[in-house]
Amino acid sequence: MKTIINASYFLKEVKTMIRLNLLSNILTLFSTGLIFFILAMILSGWWVSNHVVNVVQGEAEINVYLDEKVVNTDTGVIQMVESIRDIEGAREARVVDKDEAYRRMVEILGKEASVLNNFDNNPFSSFIELKINLEEIDSVLEKINHMVGVEYVRDNREVLDRLRNIAGVLKLVGVMVVVAVGISTLVIISHIIRLGIFNNKEQINTLRLLGAPETFIAFPFLLEGLLLTIGGGILAVALSDFAIEYLYVQMAGPLPFIPLPPRETLVSGMVIGVMSLSVVLGIVGSLLGLSSTKNN
């Protein structure tokens, strides 16, 4: 209740404190803004790469080549497809016949497709294209390899494992950057609060002599730290928005096949993440600054 009554006083106090240490506060605002900008960029990169990995993983497929005996009987192929579909971890199975396999290779080779003319007959075999849940690749492969009528399985495992590793590394880098940015922000904010307390030492002592509670004395400093980090967060969000827009435009031309998440989703997620972090770090940093000067 008293906080609400004194809200205008606290805001006025913060304004005065910022005015009296204007340069120092501007520098803090920019440095926290730049730190949060780095954080926002890393978070966005992490988000995009996770999205790409997820999309690619969602498309994870293996090719099952069958014995000639099975291929030569229509019912045998259909039965095999149904049996494979029933395996746990299999999502979608369909037959790619010789002609479709040939057409796909023509598309892949493009201008170089004329090389296929050197073959008298279609050199490709028909196969079953199977989309799977990547987490269950091991059990799916084991079951298929033990099925009668399966000649060979192409699992693209190396590529899929590499993708998983990249996602893991990005996650680790992301966590490390978030921790580093968090610590830097805490240090900066607690330092500026300490500086503010030192500059207002006389005022604080006077308030103590008048019987003011520590919470009343501390609140403007807490508010100052919070406003500085929120300001830094807003600055970072504005810069990141421009940067993400620029990067999307740059990637859309030369790298159209990369499945980027919608820009609006990415930006709104980044805004929520950075602003929440700025509030939390502002409060924690201010409390650290206050507690470190409590007995001085």
Next chain:
Amino acid sequence: MIEAKGISLRFPNGTMALNNIDLQVEPGDMVYVTGPSGSGKTSLLKLFMGIEYPTLGSLKVLGQTMTKGQTAGIRRLRKIIGPVFQEFRLIAGRTVTENVMLGMRFLDLPQDQLKENASHALVKVGLEHKALSLVENLSWGESQRVAIARAVARKPVLILADEPTGNLDKDNALNILELLTSFIDEKTAVIITTHATHLIEAEHNSKVIRMDKGSLSWERLG
């Protein structure tokens, strides 16, 4: 109101600031503490405010025992004391009204009451026309009056004024003493430290204490 029994104050460097002082102050008392510089006047007020603690003896102010570790109790006590500091301790960059109101913001007073108290106090000290001036633009005497207004606006039961007449000419010093005396009633006591013994007038309930090298002697009872 104040009950001091054999209190002494020795600083860590060995200096004896106060030595075996007995003192009783009752509501409605006006107490002048006189004596040369370094005689212990300010140290005595510091004990009453809980800035220092007696190294010997016992001290109670408004029922609060003044010993180390009584932080919460002493904070509550300070809320009902009106201190006028020798160096004023006004907050720069703020107006006269803001300074006066600052002493009341953490008390359980509604906003209207807060403004009314500040306004009345400024009228009482004759500074209503300076209400919106920044305190750094005030003269010495005006700053002194703002400090008094801040102390009395809280309607304290005990006013402690440390050298409020210091560096003032005779007329202004008399005005300040007269002003502080005007706040005495049956519930309020005022303690003033001062060099200016020649300005003190014997009044009903006024007591004059003389301090010398940390010891106290009653000089006159009103």
